[in-house]
Amino acid sequence: MHKFTEAGGFDGQDGSENETVLTDDRCRFALYDLISHFHPVPVYDLADRLLAWERTRNDERLTFEEVQERLRDDHLPALQSVGLVETTTNGTRYTASRRALDFESTIRELEADTPAEE
Structure with a gap:
């Protein structure tokens, strides 16, 4: 089982150095997408939006099935x-947890308090 660390990452199962979930672009996209939806999201909907986003930012051409598999x-x-x-009881839909919503709220508050760069 992964453990959440003080640095905001998690310890790998194999005891290797800390990995940070949020350094992965796809994880960040998935989390942002889930935060922006009130209802639990099916993996295929999330995969569709992630695939469209990826096609605007890089040349790597993944198939829908590859994106869905990596997400799942x-x-x-x-x-x-x-x-x-968090996942629904049958494991087919996902939603942002209360912790993620609190995290997002904190980031927005910090950004609001930070003066804009000129």
Whole structure:
């Protein structure tokens, strides 16, 4: 089981150096997308939006199935392991956790208090 660390990352199962879930662009996109939706999101909807976003930012051409598989097998479980994402009872839909919503609220407050750069 992964453990949440004080630095905002998580310890890998194999005891390797800390990895930070939020340094992964796809994890960040998935979390942002889930935060912006009130109802639990099916993986296929999330995969569709992630695929469209990826096509605007890089040349890597993944298929819908590859994106969906990576979300289901890697990114969503990583976010879930650190308490930022929750799944429905049947495991087909995901939602941002209370912790993720609190995290997002804190970031917005900090950004509001930071003066804009000129």
